[in-house]
Amino acid sequence: MSVIPLVVCDDSTMARKQVLRALPADWPVSVTEAVNGRQAMDAIRQGLGQVVLLDLTMPEMDGYQVLGALRSEGLKAQVIVISGDVQEQAVRRVLELGALAFLKKPFDESELRQTLSQLGLLTKPGEAALRQHASSNTAVSFHDAFRETINVAIGRAAALIAKVLGVFVQLPVPNVNVLEVGELHMALNDAGSSQDLTAICQGFIGSGIAGEALLIFHDSEIADIGKLMQRQSADYSDLEMLLDLSSVLIGACLSSIAEQIDVVFSQGHPQILGQHAAIEELIVANHKRWKKTLAVEISYGLEGHDIRFDLLLLFTEDSIGRLTHKLAYLMS
Incomplete structure (x- = not known):
C-alpha cells in the first residue's frame, strides 16, 4: 500500500x-x-x-x-x-x-x-493505515480555538454582505486579544485612522456570555455604500441604511458564533454610537463600558471599491471563562 x-x-x-x-x-x-x-x-x-x-x-x-x-x-x-x-x-x-x-x-x-x-483519492477500504505524522498531539489554546470560531463566523457574514452589495468581500485574518481600556483605545484609533466615523453598537447576551458589537463606517465611504445598495428612495436615510447593513453583518456573525458554541444570544437593538464623530469622541463617551475586554478586530474590504468597514466584537472579561468552557471540547 x-x-x-x-x-x-x-x-x-x-x-x-x-x-x-x-x-x-x-x-x-x-x-x-x-x-x-x-x-x-x-x-x-x-x-x-x-x-x-x-x-x-x-x-x-x-x-x-x-x-x-x-x-x-x-x-x-x-x-x-x-x-x-x-x-x-x-x-x-x-x-x-x-x-x-x-x-x-x-x-x-x-x-x-x-x-x-x-475525486478518486481514496484507496479501497482496508485495515487502518499506519499514518506518518509527528505533531498530531499539538495542544490547542483558547486563543486559537476562539479565533477559528470567529473565522467561520466572519465568513458567513461576508457571504451575506456579498449578496446584499453585489461585491466580493475580502476577508481579513481576525485579531483576537484581551485588551485593557488603554489598549482598546489604541486599537480603535488604528481602526479609525483619525477619519470621521459613524459607529453602530449592538449589545448581546446569552448563557453567561455578554458583550457588544461595534461596526465602524468611514463617513467618506457612505455615499459609495449607498450606490452599492442601489438606494432608490430619498426617504431611505444614511442612518437607516447603515443600521440595516449592521443588522445583517452583526447578526450573521453572532448567529454563527452562537451556533458553533451551542448558545443562544439575545441581541439588543442597534444604536448609533456616534455620527460624524472622531474616534476620540467615541472613546470618551464610552470608556466606562469598556474596561478589560476580549476584543476581536475584523476589517472587511470590498474588492474593486475603496470601502472598508471595521467590526469589533467586545466580550466582557466575565465571558472568557464561559467561552473557555464552551470551547473546551474543541481544545481537547
Whole structure:
C-alpha cells in the first residue's frame, strides 16, 4: 500500500487538528502541516504535497495565492479547499484556479471522506493505515480555538454582505486579544485612522456570555455604500441604511458564533454610537463600558471599491471563562 504525501495547510492549530481527526482511518498518508501558504509551497516543491487540504484566509500567503503559484510553477498537487469564506464567488474562484473541491467550515468526517472518494483519492477500504505524522498531539489554546470560531463566523457574514452589495468581500485574518481600556483605545484609533466615523453598537447576551458589537463606517465611504445598495428612495436615510447593513453583518456573525458554541444570544437593538464623530469622541463617551475586554478586530474590504468597514466584537472579561468552557471540547 503506497503512502500518499499530504499537506494540511491552515494558520489555525485547531483547524489543522480538526482536519487530521477527520482523515479516514484507512487512508495511508504521510502528513506535513503548514501554517501559511509559503510553508505549504515549500512542502509541495519538496514532493510532500501530492494532495493538499488548503485554507484560504491566512497571513503571509493565502490560499488563492497558493493556487496561483501552483499553476504558474506547473506543480501537480490535488487541492481541496477547506474554508470559512463561503461566498459564492470564493467557491467559484478557487475552482477556476484549479482546486478540485470546496468544503465549508465546519465540516464533518463523512463530508471529507465522500469528497476524497468522489475525486478518486481514496484507496479501497482496508485495515487502518499506519499514518506518518509527528505533531498530531499539538495542544490547542483558547486563543486559537476562539479565533477559528470567529473565522467561520466572519465568513458567513461576508457571504451575506456579498449578496446584499453585489461585491466580493475580502476577508481579513481576525485579531483576537484581551485588551485593557488603554489598549482598546489604541486599537480603535488604528481602526479609525483619525477619519470621521459613524459607529453602530449592538449589545448581546446569552448563557453567561455578554458583550457588544461595534461596526465602524468611514463617513467618506457612505455615499459609495449607498450606490452599492442601489438606494432608490430619498426617504431611505444614511442612518437607516447603515443600521440595516449592521443588522445583517452583526447578526450573521453572532448567529454563527452562537451556533458553533451551542448558545443562544439575545441581541439588543442597534444604536448609533456616534455620527460624524472622531474616534476620540467615541472613546470618551464610552470608556466606562469598556474596561478589560476580549476584543476581536475584523476589517472587511470590498474588492474593486475603496470601502472598508471595521467590526469589533467586545466580550466582557466575565465571558472568557464561559467561552473557555464552551470551547473546551474543541481544545481537547
